Amino acid sequence: MATNLTLEPAELPTDAVEVGRIADAWGVKGWFKVLSHSSSPEALFSSKRWYLQPSERGAKTFAGTVLLSIRQAKDHSDTVVAWAQGIDDRDAAEALRGARIFVPRSSFPSTTEGEYYWIDLIGLAVVNREGVALGQVQELMSTGPQTVLVLTYEQDGKAQERMIPFVSAFIDNVDLAEKRITVDWQPDY
Incomplete structure (x- = not known):
């Protein structure tokens, strides 16, 4: 599989929290499925900047921490799907498979009284x-x-x-x- 995956190197924010993993490509236009670590994945939807690190196991298509600018993230049939800048085809989305997703804690939605993350x-x-x-x-x-x-x-x-x-x-x-x-x-x- 040859893909021109160009990801922006970044530094993981000090308040970064791992919120999920990229499961696989979804469709042919660069969308991908996300396995959220939470049954309520609001943090995935509220942050437009996801920081990725490669999976601990398997093939690595990138190294270190990279920044992914999210165009859109939404619920779809009991899963989350997302589309990011620079990820425009199925091959590019597949190259992200297994990547760990982090978002800054500061970008989580506010909680109400008596509600905690x-x-x-x-x-x-x-x-x-x-x-x-x-x-x-x-x-x-x-x-x-x-x-x-x-x-x-x-x-x-x-x-x-x-x-x-x-x-x-x-x-x-x-x-x-x-x-x-x-x-x-x-x-x-």
Whole structure:
């Protein structure tokens, strides 16, 4: 496959967040399918500048970080499709297959009161009402009806995990500035 893929080298922004991957070409005019890391891919739609890095595995058609100026990104049948400047045919779109997509956190849409991006919660300390440290948010997990905070902590020198439902019944306060979540939860739950 020979393609004239010319991508603009760029530096990854310090607040860059990986939001998805390019899956494959879509159609013949340079559109491509995107596998979003989120069930609500607003960050993909709000940012017109995507930063790409090559996949860790497989053939690499570019190196380092490159900037992709997005002409259009939209939902299409349970997936996201996008079209970028300079990607004008199927071969060029296929050359991006597997690329990791990053967007600056600063370009994410604003959240409403009581709404948080998962990326903003990861790393926060979790304490209960009595001030007892319960752990640090390692990841979040969707269980269907609710989201669960997965905390890591150490007990007797061993790494442990604790899960707390991220629902108003247990979450008293999220303080992003203080990097702390206060919960109604006990260590022995």
